[in-house]
Amino acid sequence: MGVTINDIAKAAKVSPSTISRVIANNPRISAATRERVLKIMKEMNYHPNYIARSLAKKSTKIIGLVVPGSTENSFRHPFFPEILRGIGSVAYKNGYNILISSANTAAEEKQMAKEFAVGGITEGIILMTSMIKDPAVSELKKLKFPFVVVGRPQDDNEVNWVDNNNFSISYELTKHFIAQGYKKIAFLGVSYEYTVTIDRLEGYKKALEDNGLAFDADLTVEGKFIDDKGYDLMNKLFEKGIIPDAAIAIDDLIAFGVIAAIREKGLRVPDDIAVAGFNNAPLSEYMTPALTSVEVNAFTLGIKAFELLLADIESEHKSFNRAIVPGELIIRKSSIKTF
Amino acid sequence: MGVTINDIAKAAKVSPSTISRVIANNPRISAATRERVLKIMKEMNYHPNYIARSLAKKSTKIIGLVVPGSTENSFRHPFFPEILRGIGSVAYKNGYNILISSANTAAEEKQMAKEFAVGGITEGIILMTSMIKDPAVSELKKLKFPFVVVGRPQDDNEVNWVDNNNFSISYELTKHFIAQGYKKIAFLGVSYEYTVTIDRLEGYKKALEDNGLAFDADLTVEGKFIDDKGYDLMNKLFEKGIIPDAAIAIDDLIAFGVIAAIREKGLRVPDDIAVAGFNNAPLSEYMTPALTSVEVNAFTLGIKAFELLLADIESEHKSFNRAIVPGELIIRKSSIKTF
DNA sequence: CTGAAAGCGCTTACAG
DNA sequence: CTGAAAGCGCTTACAG
Structure with missing residues (x-):
C-alpha cells in the first residue's frame, strides 16, 4: 500500500509507461532499464495494484x-x-x-x-x-x-x-443387487427438486425393467436429498408394512440413517436388508459393515x-x-x- | 457491462457526480432528480462497476x-x-x-x-x-x-x-475415561506441527497428572494430524506389545481407523478398548458403536x-x-x- | 526503445 | 441542490 507506479517512475527517471512495460515483461524494453527498474521496484517494495490494473485492462481474472x-x-x-x-x-x-x-x-x-x-x-x-x-x-x-x-x-x-453419469451408475448399482438375487429393492431419498436424484431414480427404474422386475412406487420414498434423515425415510417404509430385501439411499449419510432404522427393527445389514448409498463419504469404508457406495470424483x-x-x-x-x-x-x- | 455512469448522466441531463450521489444515497440530492435518475438507471439496466468504485474509494470490501x-x-x-x-x-x-x-x-x-x-x-x-x-x-x-x-x-x-479451548476440552475428555476407571489411556495422532494437537496432548497429560496417573510416553503415538491413518497408528502400539484400555484419537477419522485396527486384533470396542475422537464428524453418531467425540463448533x-x-x-x-x-x-x- | 496523453468508471473535495 | 475538475493506479495505442 502506498508506493505506486509513479513513485517508481520518478525514482528510476523514466515514464510510468516504461514501468508498466517492465511489469508486463514487454520485450521492447532494454535490458538495462529493465534491470534498473526491477531493482528499484524491489528496493521500494513496490507491488502493482490489482484493482487499478483490472480497471485499465477490463479483466479481473x-x-x-x-x-x-x-x-x-x-x-x-x-x-x-x-x-x-x-x-x-x-x-x-x-x-x-x-x-x-x-x-x-x-x-x-x-x-x-x-x-x-x-x-x-x-x-x-x-x-x-x-x-x-x-x-x-x-x-x-x-x-x-x-x-x-x-x-x-x-x-x-x-x-x-x-x-456424473448418474443414470448409468445408478443402473449399475441396481444391477449389482439384482444380480445377487435381490428382488424387493427400495429407493430412498428421491427429491423432485434435484435432477441428480431424478437421474438416479431413472437408472434404478431402467435396471429393474431390463431385468424383468416391475417398478413398485411403494418402494420409493421421497426425501429432501441430503437434508433428510435416512432414519425417518426407512421408517416410512416400515410403517407401511413394507420390508424390502435391499435399499438404495440417495446419499451415504442417508444410508447410515437407513441402517440405524433397520437395526432398531431388529434386522441385520446385509443379511436381512442389503444397503448401498451414493457419494462415497469419507467414513463409509470404516462403517460396520463397510458401505457400498458410488465415488463421484x-x-x-x-x-x-x-x-x-x-x-x-x-x-x-x-x-x-x-x-x-x-x-x-x-x-x-x-x-x-x-x- | 457497457452502460456507465456517464451514459446515465447524459440520458438524465445531469452530471456524473449527481449520478454517483444518487447511487450513494446522498441526501443532498432532490427527490425529483433522484427519482428521475433511478428510473433511467433501471431503464438502461445500469449497474455500478465494482472495480472502478473500489479504485476510487480505495476500499474493495x-x-x-x-x-x-x-x-x-x-x-x-x-x-x-x-x-x-x-x-x-x-x-x-x-x-x-x-x-x-x-x-x-x-x-x-x-x-x-x-x-x-x-x-x-x-x-x-x-x-x-x-x-x-x-x-x-x-x-x-x-x-x-x-x-x-x-x-x-x-x-x-x-x-x-x-x-477452541483445546486444552480444557481434552482435559475433560480424559477425565471422562479416568472417572470410569480406565488407567492405560493411549493418545494417538499428536503432531508437533500443529498447536491444536499439542494443546490437546497437554490437556490429556494434565488430566492424568491431576488424577494420580503417570504420563507414559509409550502410550502416545505421533501422527500427521488428520493426514494419517488411525489404523496404522493403533498398530504401532500393538506392535510394541502395548494394549491400552482406552484410546483417544486426535480426530474422528483417525478414531475410525483405530477401531478398525482394534477389531482386526479380535478385540471389542468399547468392551476391551474404549475409544473417543475429536471434531465430531457428521457420521460419528451413526457408527457402531456411536463414537464419543468433541463438537468444535x-x-x-x-x-x-x-x-x-x-x-x-x-x-x-x-x-x-x-x-x-x-x-x-x-x-x-x-x-x-x-x- | 521510450514518453505524453488519453482512458478504464467511478468518487469527492471544492465551488457556487 | 448540482457541476467541473482532479484523482484512484494502472494500460495502451500513437508518435517519435
Missing part, C-alpha cells in the same frame, strides 16, 4: 462461485470442499482467483449470481447447484454471462454443465467445471458444453449377500 | 481466505466448509465478499497471503492454519496487514486468532474469525484479539464402560 448456504446441508457435504479443491487447482494454474458467495434461498442465490455478473468483478460464474427451475440459471442466461452449472440443469439448452467435477468456464470466457466462438465425469461403483460388505 | 490445499487432507475435513459457512454468514451481512485461495505448501501459502495483502485486492486475511512456524503469519505481521489465524499460533504475540469459529478481522480492518485503535470457542464433549457408546 476472478471467477465467482455461488454455493448453497447455511440452511442447506448440501454445503456441509464432503463433496463441496472436493469440488472447490478441483476448481482451485486449475484456477490457480490459470491465474484466476475465486470469489465465493453462499446463498440461503434460491432468490438469494439468483441475487448473488447477478451481483457477480453485473458488478464487473467476476468474469464467469460457477453455480454449485442442480435444482429444478433454478432462477440463477435463467438470470445468467438472460445476462448472457459466462457460467457453468455443477449438476445437470433441467433445461440444458444454452448452458454449460458438468455432472468431485475433485474432477471441479476441474471440469473450471475448464468449461475458462473456455466460455476466453473462446472467440461461443458454444455450450458439458462434461460427464464417470462415477465408480465401490462394492463393500453392506451389499454383499451372505447366504 | 473483499477479504481473503487462505486454506490448506490439495496435498493436505485438512481441506477435506468437514470442519472446513463449516468454518467457511460461518465466515460467509457474517461477511455477507457486513457487505464483504470472500476471495479464496488454496495453497499446497507452506511456501505457497505465504505467497498467496502476500499477494492478497500487497495486491490491494483484499482488506484483510483469514488464515485457516495453525501450523508451527507458519511463514504466512510472519509475512503478514511484517506487512502489518490485518489478519486472523484460525488456530492458536505458536507465537501469539501481535496476532488475532480464534480457537466450527461455524462459530468462522463467525468469530470474521468478527475479529472486521474489528482489525475498521477499528481506529489497533489491538490484537483472540476468541475462544468452547468445544462440547459428546459422550456416546464407544467410551462407556459396559461392565
